[in-house]
Amino acid sequence: MVKRERNVMVAMRDGVRLATDLYFPDGDGPWPVLLERTPYDKLGTELVKSAGFFARHGYAVALQDVRGREVSEGEWYPFREEGPDGYDTCGWLVQQPWCNGQIGTIGLSYSGCTQVGLGALGAPGLASQWISMGPQNYRDSAMRQGGAMELRFYIYAFRMAATSKEAQADPVKRIALQRAHNEVGKFLLPPGRVPPKAGLTPLKYTPGIERWVHDVLRHGDYRPYWSDAPALSILERYDTYPDVAITYMSSWYDTYVRGTIGNYVEMTKRHKSPTRLLMGPWTHGGQGVAFSGDVEFGPDAALHYDDARLRWFDATVRGRDAAALAKEPPVSIFVMGGGSGRKTPAGRMMHGGTWRQLPAWPPAGAEARALHLRAGGRLTWEAPAAGEAADRYVYDPADPVPTVGGSISAAENIIPAGGYDQRGGPRVFGSRDDLPLSARADVLVYSSEPLAKDLEVTGAVEVVLWCASSAVDTDFTAKLIDAYPSNPDYPEGYELNVADSIVRARYRSNGESADPPLEPGRPYELRIRLYATSNVFCAGHRIRVHVSSSNYPRFDPNPNTGAPLGESQVTERALQTVYHDVDRPSRVILPVMG
DSSP states (O other), X not given: OOEEEEEEEEEOTTSOEEEEEEEEOSSXXXXXXXXXXXXXXXXXXXXXXXXXXXXXXXXXXXXXXXTTSTTOOSOOOTTTTHXXXXXXXXXXXXXXXXXXXXXXXXXXTHHHHHHHHHHHTXXXXXXXXXXXXXXXXXXXXXXXXXXXXXXXXXXXXXXXHHTXXXXXXXXXXXXXXXXXXXXXXXXXXXXXXXXXXXXXXXXXXXXXXXXXXXXXXXXXXXXXXXXXXXTTBOTTTGGGSOOOEEEEEEEXXXXXXXXXXXXXXXXXXXXXXXEEEXXXXXXXXXXXXXXXXXXXXXXXXXXXXXXXXXXXXXXXXXXXXXXXXXXXXXXXXXXXXXXXXXXXXXXXXXXXXXXEEESSSSOTTEEEEEEEEEGGGEEESSOOOTTOOOEEEEEOTTSOOBOOSBSOOXXXXXXXXXXXXXXXSTTSTTOOSSSBGGGSTTOEEEEOOOOSSOEEEEEEEEEEEEEEESSSSOEEEEEEEEEEOOBTTBTTOEEEEEEEEEEEGGGTTOOSSOOOOOOTTOOEEEEEEEEEEEEEEOTTOEEEEEEESOOBTTBOOOOSSOOOTTTOOOOOOEEEEEEOSSSSOOEEEEEEEO
């Protein structure tokens, strides 16, 4: 029998009290404690279900509303206080007579951020963590990427404002905020409505959330905004992170691919405690199903989430079967691909795949090989010849390329995440037709010949573009695609998005601060770091790359003016040039498994 104590108010160092629900196993303690801190209501069905599950298996569980959410006191400015508040909560837990001094932390997404934040500060009693889809550096992947803002966090702001304490306290504000959440697309179309004007949207009723949106839009430089908060970046804190057991879990269509893998790699350099990496094929939070967007992977793809976490904490906190865990390879990945390409009874495309265990990441045997962008839309292993003509297109910020799937979270009502055929249609926000994205004049398409045999790509992908622009600042995007041949279910074939990303030219050197403006017409070498993936491009398929300058509303469209981030009220068209000649070899670098 599980016992529960509701809304225990735990005081933080500044006197703000955070509401905490406690779940106790039957019998006498003390017990190890599992902590999850959430902005999404600690009474959420899945959270309560998991808390009961762990309590029945001998763990006390603490579920806490973060500062400014639900029953907790204070103002919610997203992410900022999660490090100190998590530290103080752990300090309170270890002082309780029912706690045996060992704390494990759990949670996904924002609750992954709360774990990283308290870990980065060396929270008392911390013994083990299962960090699901959590961050490394929000500026580099998640809130911003390649210098651009991921606008799903603007969408997320409206979602969270609708359930804010301000909305709960005032029925008039509640109506305005709920309506804004339900109609959030109106704040994104036309694209000229981004960035939002301060004080002129319903977000004005939630000052902390509105400040956060504008801060994320305008803070492109790493220091001090991102670097100084442990929950936003732990890049400077690896060496002081306690040597505790950690499982890092994410998925190829999740927003935290780069952060999860980056954390695993850095921790394995420093820690002796068990450290594991688990990468599935799912979307953000979709680990319980065997599909991602419009793509099916087979029944083995789904994860029994609570069972896996229980085995981890039993081994790393209680020592149960720890020897068996130590013998297992530390890296488990799902290698996508190999399916029939036909439509399943559920209406999804069968892409298939299988699990693989590895001794390390990046995987041994992956060879970096360059596929070169060539004239005529070709993609070849051979380098370009002298005199190959460049490709050009016009990027209009008022008519951006629509987002069709990808590694996205928190925006399902506007931007469905996962794998999709890269074409427009009614489900695609901002789409005007159902034609393939490749039909647009502002999308350059480069395709290999049909593959003679299967080719597996596992690891990080990079696109190197030699390009020029008529603008002083602009964006370039790249997308890696598994192009299926036609079959009776998909007579036009199927262009499956595998990985993509963006680079904002003012951050082209990948440094911590902005570079000088572009010199219009001058060629530059830009590097676009796509998220890592694991995919088998089957015989008969083509490897395809899309190059453009927008992916909306996933990323905020660059106005091309060079104005300060988040402030431009006008836009300009830009003439973009992509070179692929012997002196300027644009290419995609793939980690090909031998």
